[in-house]
Amino acid sequence: MAKAKTAYVCSECGASFNKWQGQCGECAAWNTLSEFVVEPAASAKGGAAPARHAGWAGRVDEARITSLASVSQAAEVRVSTGIGELDRVLGGGLVEGSVVLVGGDPGIGKSTLLTQALASIGQALPSLYVTGEESLGQIAGRAQRLGLPLDSLQALAETCIEKIIARCVEGGPRLIVADSIQTLWSEQLTAAPGSVSQVRESAARLVRFAKETGTSVLLVGHVTKEGGIAGPRVLEHMVDAVLYFEGESGSRFRVLRAFKNRFGAVNELGVFAMGDKGLREVPNPSAIFLSGAAANPGSAVMVTREGTRPLMVEVQALVDQSPLANPRRVALGLEQNRMAMLLAVLHRHGGVGVFDQDVFVNVVGGIRVQETAADLPVLLAVLSSLRDAPLPEKTVAFGEVGLSGEIRPVPNGEERLKEAATHGFRRAIVPKANAPKKNAFKGLEVIAVERLAEALEAAV
Numbered sequence: 467m468a469k470a471k472t473a474y475v476c477s478e479c480g481a482s483f484n485k486w487q488g489q490c491g492e493c494a495a496w497n498t499l500s501e502f503v504v505e506p507a508a509s510a511k512g513g514a515a516p517a518r519h520a521g522w523a524g525r526v527d528e529a530r531i532t533s534l535a536s537v538s539q540a541a542e543v544r545v546s547t548g549i550g551e552l553d554r555v556l557g558g559g560l561v562e563g564s565v566v567l568v569g570g571d572p573g574i575g576k577s578t579l580l581t582q583a584l585a586s587i588g589q590a591l592p593s594l595y596v597t598g599e600e601s602l603g604q605i606a607g608r609a610q611r612l613g614l615p616l617d618s619l620q621a622l623a624e625t626c627i628e629k630i631i632a633r634c635v636e637g638g639p640r641l642i643v644a645d646s647i648q649t650l651w652s653e654q655l656t657a658a659p660g661s662v663s664q665v666r667e668s669a670a671r672l673v674r675f676a677k678e679t680g681t682s683v684l685l686v687g688h689v690t691k692e693g694g695i696a697g698p699r700v701l702e703h704m705v706d707a708v709l710y711f712e713g714e715s716g717s718r719f720r721v722l723r724a725f726k727n728r729f730g731a732v733n734e735l736g737v738f739a740m741g742d743k744g745l746r747e748v749p750n751p752s753a754i755f756l757s758g759a760a761a762n763p764g765s766a767v768m769v770t771r772e773g774t775r776p777l778m779v780e781v782q783a784l785v786d787q788s789p790l791a792n793p794r795r796v797a798l799g800l801e802q803n804r805m806a807m808l809l810a811v812l813h814r815h816g817g818v819g820v821f822d823q824d825v826f827v828n829v830v831g832g833i834r835v836q837e838t839a840a841d842l843p844v845l846l847a848v849l850s851s852l853r854d855a856p857l858p859e860k861t862v863a864f865g866e867v868g869l870s871g872e873i874r875p876v877p878n879g880e881e882r883l884k885e886a887a888t889h890g891f892r893r894a895i896v897p898k899a900n901a902p903k904k905n906a907f908k909g910l911e912v913i914a915v916e917r918l919a920e921a922l923e924a925a926v
């Protein structure tokens with residue numbers, strides 16, 4: 467087969483070169499050149515249009531300017547993966563023709579999760595597991611250990627994207643799992659498999675195949691040390707949804723989080739436990755994240771709302787005299803800068819200074835909290851550790867802390883309070899605007915606060 471015409475394009479300025487070079491000749495940026503297919507190898511049917519224009523060339527005659535009112539809105543077709551927590555993170559099942567990237571550390575359980583999902587979907591929809599990392603024997607062995615029906619699983623051990631697509635065209639699966647995208651490569655590029663150009667080109671092929679045929683594609687992606695999906699950032703833009711599979715080493719709990727989703731809420735969490743029979747769903751995650759949350763100094767319980775359901779999590783702080791001129795500020799599961807800001811507000815508006823103390827804050831269970839409702843519980847945990855006194859028993863808190871020391875409301879206050887009441891909490895320190903008019907939750911005393919100082923007072 468004739469080689470495709472490729473060029474090395476600078477990601478900074480877009481200049482194109484025939485040969486790879488370390489520095490861009492146009493803008494002088496270093497290491498920004500990567501290989502692109504300019505013109506795919508001529509197919510048997512005779513010269514295809516250049517890749518960059520292939521999508522457009524065919525559609526020039528068809529595309530029309532249209533009033534949105536006359537567009538027929540076919541509801542997206544979703545299939546259940548048979549795993550409730552995975553369906554939840556996807557926004558209610560897998561959308562037909564969508565491409566989903568599942569990222570996570572090695573050994574976290576990506577292959578396990580997708581094998582389990584495939585075995586279930588495979589009953590309803592012809593599905594294919596494409597493996598570039600493990601042999602067919604290993605895949606079959608895992609499926610057997612998991613107790614899955616082997617006859618509903620079809621697998622293909624192949625890494626060349628052209629061959630994979632050819633097999634898919636013949637076999638006609640409606641769902642493809644590609645494990646992993648980093649192992650795939652295209653004949654049309656000379657770059658080594660695993661390189662940025664190969665990963666991008668392979669993903670682009672699969673995305674095009676998915677959109678043209680209505681096949682759903684689940685891509686497995688490795689994660690770099692920094693926590694992003696290895697390979698080009700552009701991968702995240704190409705796909706419809708990006709899910710991260712996370713967990714603490716040593717813990718059997720795993721959290722699946724939607725980072726981007728064109729068909730559902732982001733930050734939606736699905737919780738699993740890894741056992742000897744694979745991944746088991748945890749439909750009531752508040753219970754596991756709270757277990758062992760005794761009233762210790764430095765511990766506070768908050769109700770966060772990641773995605774579409776409230777979740778109770780414990781936040782812990784350790785505040786200790788620092789031997790350093792610049793005391794340490796470490797936040798795990800929270801944004802570091804936000805913590806620095808909160809500590810400044812604590813000093814200015816709460817009258818509590820920690821400038822000579824090391825402050826460590828950790829969200830228990832490997833959860834990452836991205837919403838501002840965590841502000842108040844974080845400060846309560848810090849205060850509790852500083853004073854070496856536990857917060858009153860069965861107390862929860864949530865609320866955003868503003869720079870002028872005001873406690874600002876957060877969305878879905880009632881729902882959070884209901885979750886706290888369900889789990890037997892007796893006191894809730896919440897923003898005034900989030901408190902219900904009359905005390906609606908039996909057994910739960912709602913303490914409405916407007917200023918940080920009031921909240922700190924309520925917590926002793």
Ligand code: TYD
Nearest residue numbers: 572573574575576577578740741742743744
């Ligand atoms: P795997 O799905 O291969 O991870 P990934 O594809 O993300 O690299 O899972 C590997 C880990 O999961 C491995 O350490 C063993 C563990 N595991 C179980 O604990 N129970 C099981 O039933 C299976 C299949 C794996």
Ligand code: MG
Nearest residue numbers: 576577599645
């Ligand atoms: Mg794997």
